[in-house]
Amino acid sequence: MNATAKKTTIDWSSPDILNHLFLHIKNPLDTIITASKPSSAENKITNEIIFSSSKQINDLIEEILNEIKSKSVSLTIQRRPDIFDIYESNKNVQLLCSNKITPEKVTKNDQNWLINLEKEIYSSISNSDLDLYELSCKMAVSERQLHRKISNLVYLTPNKYIRVLRLHKAKQLIDNYIQDSISQVSYSVGYNDSHYFSKLFSNQYNISPKALINSLS
Template sequence: MINQISKSTTIDWSSPDVLNQIVQNIKNPLDTIITASKPDTVDNKKSQNEIIFSSSKQINDLIEEILKEIKSKSVSLTIQGRPDIFEIYESNKNVQGLCLNKINPQKVTKLDQDWLINLEKEIYNSINQNDMNLYELSYKMAVSERQLHRKIASLVHLTPNKYIRILRLHKAKHLIDNYIQNSISQVAYSVGYNDVHYFSKLFSGQYDISPKELINSLR
């Protein structure tokens, strides 16, 4: 019962395991109802049991779809592994120079890594926005804007704006490397930069190569 849960207990309602348990709690008694109301009459008229069976069966089918979706999300979270910022940091000296302290992924708990993965997901979902709203981002992450600043600083030693910029440019390089975009302006707009010259300057600062040079090198 929800009202029996201690007020000090924190429940992650976005967790696939939690959602799976909730749906299973609904599904188990529903299976009993379906079995009990399964029609066994040959009469052409629908009995009350037939109506209950039909409605319950539809609900059960819907729950099965929900369970499949939860399972797929659970698998994707497992496959995703580490936050992108760790890979970027380890392979890029320019990014390392932006961090106030050394990032040590081994000292970041799995819970905090999952938090960073979810944060990156929210950033990528809005990456084409020129002015990403930190208040909205903190709201989506269920923390205050001040807490967002503190947590990013404690985990990756960056300000939110620098962190977002690194991810924007990382996404831009991904678009170029995978031939998704071959126009500098298209790449810039895709990651939230309306000023192509400014975008090129930032990109060169992070990767020691301009977007134009990178595009030409892949042709």
């Protein structure tokens, strides 16, 4: 291997070059990395990128990260509980909470717990009688602990919390043109009575589901 190999210029316009390179960068740092790109359908020329030292690999990684940063590309998307976004964008939900939710004060572990809780609720959201005992079992806590943790983290009772998520999901179904029938939307999020659903939806979003559907038509 040539220790004085000249610097390789990366073609950033090449499709998926970033993913391709990352897949080939492994520990330890003296791993040989090879990237191939065909020049044409008939005549394929293989360009090898061979590194003689860990410094060359480190330099390449730094170059990749700088390029990604300059293009505003994020390697990982940090998820956070839906309830935070709902709360911050909806004054009616804010008034429903017994205290102010401050997301930055909620630990990462608790945020992950809320994300998992939301997944469990969404998976059974069409069930009109979402059982709190069953939900607590899925979350590996007692029903009392479930109540206390939801109350401490988002300042809502479990039933109010579930209702906020049901209506949030209903709005998504309408906004994304997935369903345009009030009865279909209400059944999809666990409300058998579409009139009652419409009342709750209006209270949370200051617009009836019918008016929202018509505004998007």
